[in-house]
Amino acid sequence: MSKNIPPFHLAFPVKDLEETHTFYTEILGCSTGRSSDHWIDFNMWGHQVVAHLSPDEAKESAKGAVDGKGVPVRHFGVILEMDEWQALSKRVEEAGIEFIIEPYIRFKGEPGEQATMFFLDPSGNALEFKAFGDKRQIFAK
Numbered sequence: 001m002s003k004n005i006p007p008f009h010l011a012f013p014v015k016d017l018e019e020t021h022t023f024y025t026e027i028l029g030c031s032t033g034r035s036s037d038h039w040i041d042f043n044m045w046g047h048q049v050v051a052h053l054s055p056d057e058a059k060e061s062a063k064g065a066v067d068g069k070g071v072p073v074r075h076f077g078v079i080l081e082m083d084e085w086q087a088l089s090k091r092v093e094e095a096g097i098e099f100i101i102e103p104y105i106r107f108k109g110e111p112g113e114q115a116t117m118f119f120l121d122p123s124g125n126a127l128e129f130k131a132f133g134d135k136r137q138i139f140a141k
Contacts, residue, residue, distance in 0.1 A: 010076055011039075011050045013057035014123040020051045023122050027095050028088070045078045058123035067106045072118065072126035079138065085115050085131035092119055100126060111140035 014020040017040055024030045024042045030049075033041035039052045061074035080088065089103040103117040115131040132138055 007047045009048045009050070011052055012076070012125050013054035014051045014121070014125070015053075015055045015058045016122065017051065017053050019122045024049075024051070027091060027097065028127075029091075045080070047078070049076070058125070060120065060124040061126050069101050071128075072100060075118065075126035075128045077128040077130065079130045079132065082115065082131040082133060085117075085129055088129055089117055092117070112137050 017035075017037075021032070021040055024040075024044075025032065028044065030042040030044050033043060033048070035041060037053075039050055042049045042051065061072040063070035064073050065071070085103075092099070097119050100118040100120060101116065103115065105113060106116045107113045113133065114137065115133075116128060118126055118128050120126055
């Protein structure tokens with residue numbers, strides 16, 4: 001895996017920009033870039049994710065089975081260092097946000113072992129944050 005990973009760009013629909021701003025800055029700790037009355041750029045761990053006001057498109061995703069859990073098919077997030085993942089898990093819990101999948105170790109003892117958690121933003125967009133004890137496991141087969 002490259003040490004110089006270029007930042008990615010992702011745009012997603014939201015129901016309300018103000019509650020989205022609060023969630024992404026106060027809970028996730030993202031800073032903001034440019035914005036308008038219709039969108040906000042967030043710096044999500046160095047990646048540009050853009051919330052676009054589109055209430056009709058903002059909805060929860062269907063779920064598929066992974067490791068015996070109902071994982072939202074449409075989701076995004078970041079692979080964090082383990083200490084960052086643990087701190088985020090605690091912030092999410094303390095904020096009273098309900099987990100879709102509570103923090104746990106997925107694929108324990110198998111290739112791809114990872115810490116993972118899923119929760120929704122205020123518009124129903126599913127977020128997954130992961131951490132690997134061994135980053136060589138990110139693409140393990």
